[in-house]
Amino acid sequence: MNEPQLVRGLGEQIVERLREDILSGRIAEGERLREVDLAKRFSVSRGPIREAIQKLAWEGVVETDRNKGALVSTSAPDEITELIIPLRCTIEKYAIRLLFDQLTEDDFLAWETILNKMKQACEAKDFALISEHDIAFHRALVKQANSPDLLAIWSAMVSRIRRHFRESHLQYQNPIQIYEEHLPIIEALRDGSLAEVLQTIENHIE
Template sequence: MEKSIDSTADAVAARLRQAIAEGDLPDGTRLVERDLASRFAVSRIPLREALQKLAFEGLVEIHKNRGAVVRTLDAADLDEIYRLRMLLEGDAIYRAVPNLSAETLARAELVHRLLGEAGTREKQGELNREFHALLYAPCGNRQQLKVIWELRNQVERYERLQETLLAQTQAFQLEHAQILAACQAGNARLARAATVAHLRSARRLVAGASAPRTPGQPVAP
């Protein structure tokens, strides 16, 4: 029974995580247990466990009197997360480069090409995650990779939901090409520097898009 509850909780957590990333559950949304239990056709026990998982990941806040809400990240939160990502992802690719196989590099090159052809935010987000996952995995530190993806999950909604993201595809593709070229050359230092620069670009995009604007003011590139 306990394994069944854990499995159901994991499945519900995955669906909630996706709904938050895609903007179906925007920042500040109250997560009413009764409504969510009906929506996912589950009992409240695995639902509560799923909410606890997301709270641990930083996606949800649980308040004693208000219940659970989708966590809102302010500018300071975003800055802290991106600084951590630069450290962890830069280190991950630095350690991974000596262990990258020809097969992995070929797969990363294919994903890079497909990413340039992606026509939706959803497909772009899926391929972007795969590109980085392929290049980080050989770092050999499972706990580090786990933290990297938890941090990515926290900010993914801000990256994916900006209308400017698809417009920035060419710039991001150039940055991905630089990362991939450094990996193919076996240059770990250059791969780390290119990865950190890529994350700085993403941070600037999110900062420009999430900054307060007057009506009619365009999103900064």
């Protein structure tokens, strides 16, 4: 089945949908991304698909091989995951420092929209969607810092620990707790000091 027609921001929409499919596990690790198949899926030529794959490769979500083409990157082993998680925390805290004094109601609306989708996924016990919205929420935080380099570093690291998100979610007896654990972040961003937000992020991640 083809995707709904893409019109505005065509290339970025393709990147976002592929990224979501990969980070949530709907497209498996090591799976080959075939330009012809993706062009058919999105009803576009191969040009935008090629550009999307290149961007995802730059983020570290996809690996390119001269003989095999584009492959979904594999998750890091446990010992590397243990190293990446505190680095991810450092990056998100740095992003918070950059964005904290520039927050608007539109920012909160965007974040709350993602969390509402996460809540629905938790209620449906759809763990692929839970992971997708969890990663999307934290990505939106980092993206709001308006530093492409910071976002690229964060994306490359998170692509390597996406299995960690899914495995940690499966440990919850009641998935709604995953949603509830994100609410203090929004509350701290809206009403707390910078120090309180940074501590909340640290507690949430580590």
